[in-house]
Amino acid sequence: MAGRLDGKVAIVTGAGSSAEGIGNGKATAILFAREGAKVLLVDLFEERVAETETLIVEEGGVASTFVADVTNAAECKAMVAIAVERYGRLDVLDNNVGISIRADVTEVTEEQWDHIMAVNVKSIMLTSKFAVPAMAANGGGVIINISSMAGLRANSSTPYTTSKAAVIGITQSMAGDHGRQGIRVNCIAPGLIYGPMVAPRMHGDLREVRKQAAPLGTEGTGWDVGYAAVFLASDEARWVTGVVLPVDAGLLVTTPVTYETLNQQTF
Secondary structure, three states: OOOOOOOOEEEEEOOOOOOOOOOHHHHHHHHHHHOOOEEEEEEOOHHHHHHHHHHHHHOOOEEEEEEOOOOOHHHHHHHHHHHHHHHOOOOEEEEOOOOOOOOOOOOOOHHHHHHHHHHHHHHHHHHHHHHHHHHHOOOOEEEEEEOOHHHOOOOOOHHHHHHHHHHHHHHHHHHHHHHHHOEEEEEEEEOOEOOOOOHHHOOHHHHHHHHHOOOOOOOEOHHHHHHHHHHHHOHHHOOOOOOEEEEOOOHHHOOHHHHHHHHOOOO
């Protein structure tokens, strides 16, 4: 069904991919445009969002770029102002920016911890701080934050897990705070997605293990996250707020032990 976002204006942060391929932000931006939204593509690197813009425009969609560091309040304020200036309103904010390192509490440095919290959590606070008033001025809107299954289950990186759990917390808090302004706030928790962020460290065997880890036994991509974002941004989800939507092939409903046992048909 086309046109699910007709007439809406969306900001997608992290709308470029860190390497060749289609990441969550790029996929989401393309799908928003395909569904009729006018999209402001935001990234720290101009060449990344320029590529996304080209893909959208070649398909007949409407998009433009804005280079910003979303850990900076002034740049987040300018981002929202530019969206309203170019397109007249703001309806959707999709927060896709995120980074990770592998470390536990004994290994992570204070500087690394602060950087991950700034990029993964502070950015959502700042973009939302300026988006909420712009949305409220038009009677409401939608904020979609990208967390991770790591925010719901232990992961190989303590700072990343902590930051992604915080994304869930801020999502639920904002949903409660701004519902009466007509603003819905939801969260997507992707599972073991294969995309530009992880591809450089994925040899064939590891990629297959990740693929087989969940009940569906199939590989997820940025498009899967993007389609979930389209639903949450659309009026079809008008009565959905404060939720955490896993997009993970069912990984969170299993444990490695029980799933392996079930596969061997001995349980």
